[in-house]
Amino acid sequence: MTSPSHQAPNSLEARDRRALVHGLTNLSLHLEVGPKIIESGQGVWVTDGDGKTYLEGMSGLWCISLGYGQQRLVDACAAQMSKLAYYHLTNHKAHPAVIELAEKLLEIAPVPMSHVWFANSGSEASDCAARLCWYYWNAVGKPEKRKFLSHEKAYHGNTIASASLSGVAYAHKGFNLPLEGFLHVRKPHFFEDAQEGETEAQFVARLLAELEARILSEGPDTIAAFFTEPVMAAGGVIVPPEGYFDGLQALLKKYDILLVADEVVTAFGRTGNMFGTTTMKLRPDLIVCAKGLTSAYIPMSALLINARIFDAMAEYSDRLGIFGLTMTYSGHPVSAAVALEAIAIYEDLEIPARSASLETTLLGGLRARLGNHPNVGDIRGVGLLAGVQLVSSREPRRFFEPFVGFGARVAALAEERGLFVRAIGDTIAICPPLIISEDEIEMLIDRLGQAVETAAAELDT
Ligand SMILES: Cc1ncc(COP(=O)(O)O)c(C=O)c1O
Structure with missing residues (x-):
């Protein structure tokens, strides 16, 4: 970054500055300091x-x-590329690796789940989760349930919907986000947000009272879902206090609001269980996974969908004639083969x-x-x-x-x-x-x- 060889016009550093855009980076500063x-x-x-x-x-x-x-992941990738480098899942097509992976994810899911939808990144999977919440409420005749709740400082991704779900200013400022109807509530960060002398239990009670008041003021019939990470990673590694999720889930049940667990960071062993949902005692309707799914060796994300939502999706797509969500690389065989091997390693080790x-x-x-x-x-x-x-x-x-x-x-x-x-x-x-x-x-x-x-x-x- 500083040595003279890095300043040479043909150095990788100079070529980077001429050609690349970097995320979460001050772009002008990067033109000076390079990578x-x-x-x-x-x-x-x-x-x-x-x-x-x-x-x-x-x-x-x-x-x-x-x-x-991890040579096992490299070998799984190469073997799948040689055998079947690509196939898609539209119009009733499938391939063995993705079927096996869906079954495996349903087998290890922390709460009963019915079906799996695949995408390519955590952002896309969060985005699809929001889409499926809307699809679900339309399917069951409650189209006015359209708003989303999530935490301040949450990070759910950076596509237009997932950035709107995220509660961080950098994903919004300058980008005309968040979209209307994406609402953020106080983060469960005891160390930072507790009032003078407040106990953890009092803090939890205050947050839950605020949440209920917000649900009532927005109108429970207008709220589709609550998105939460089991442990808020990019917001500052925030572990919600004891009792918070119990109370939150009771409110969601009371007002018939879906729960989406964003396990992009926490799934596959990070928190001491295969899923953070288990560690934090969540009962989500949808679970978003990415990152550790393939241990980042190749992009892939997965959305685990419970029977309540899947059954409604199946019935509604019959009425509409089609389930219109599709992505070229949804369930990509090479990613699926790597994910299967990654899960095998999580289990073996x-x-x-x-x-x-x-x-x-x-x-x-x-x-x-x-x-x-x-x-x-x-x-x-x-x-x-x-x-x-x-x-x-x-x-x-x-x-x-x-x-x-x-x-x-x-x-x-x-x-x-x-x-x-x-x-x-x-x-x-x-x-x-x-x-x-x-x-x-x-x-x-x-x-x-x-x-x-x-x-x-x-x-x-
Ligand atoms: C909890 C959480 N959800 C979603 C995402 C978005 O995933 P991706 O960057 O793969 O789109 C991230 C990324 O850091 C994340 O931490």
Whole structure:
């Protein structure tokens, strides 16, 4: 990024700046500073163009759950490409890999599910989930149930509907979003949003009362569904407090509002169970999966649909003459073959149980190293998903002003020390590949610890 060879006109860095658009990036700044180019990966490690290695503490974008260099996935991909590189699912066609994958997902589903719809990314699958909610309510003669509820700071994707479901300003500003009828309610973030002296139970009761008031003011007959992540990842690794989801689900039942669980980050072992739905005791009508489904080796997402919705879809499509949702690559055989092999690996390596048992190593280790640091306010998480929230003062609790950029500084210092983590404001997100060893977790904690200590020392200078 800085050495003279990276400035040469024919360097990869210069070519990147001339040709590529990068997401979640200041594009003007990127034209100046260029990219860090990652060239290879093995296990939990990646190597950049200068030969420097980094512990991939974020699984890329919360996705490469089985780490790099999984030969079984490479072989499954090659074998399927040789046998049947492509087929589609329209007009009554199918192929073996996708049938087997749908059956497997229904077998491991955390609540009874009836059928599976496939797409190519988490955004698309969230988008399809919203479409299916509308289709369902039209099918059963309640077309006025059209609005969606989701949390502030939720992330459900970046297509027009899924960005509208997302509760983050960066997905909206400048893009004429969110669309009308996509409503956001307070996030269940006790550490950040609890009032002075409020207990967790009081906080939960307040949020649920606010939610019920919102449902009533909007009109329950106008609300199609509530979308939630079991643990809110990109919003800052927010683990909803005890009782929140029970109360939320009681309200949804009372007002006949569907529940969509966005398991794009949490499915396939991340939280200590195969699905976050189990960990957080959810009873969703639809479950969105992506990322870990193929361990990011190839794009694919899946939407698990319960019988209530599927039966209505089947009947309605008969009345309309067709189920009009289609995508060229829905259920792509190569992606399906890789997903089947990924699930086989999750099962063979007992990955969910592994995440559950390594929770203490990760969270306990972070607490031992950083729990008493004056700039660490909260360390939270579940399984192998953790957030370290940085504060300007613990007692009394004071958050940094955004212009300080403390979280970003910590992430940059971690990167200098060979560790990739993500700063979400001042929360450092940690989501390593699920095959990480205890030694590697300790290395991760040590490098992050050094980064926090160095950033804090800089504050004093
Ligand atoms: C919870 C959640 N839902 C949906 C998405 C969107 O998935 P994709 O980026 O594959 O479109 C993401 C991506 O980070 C996510 O974290």
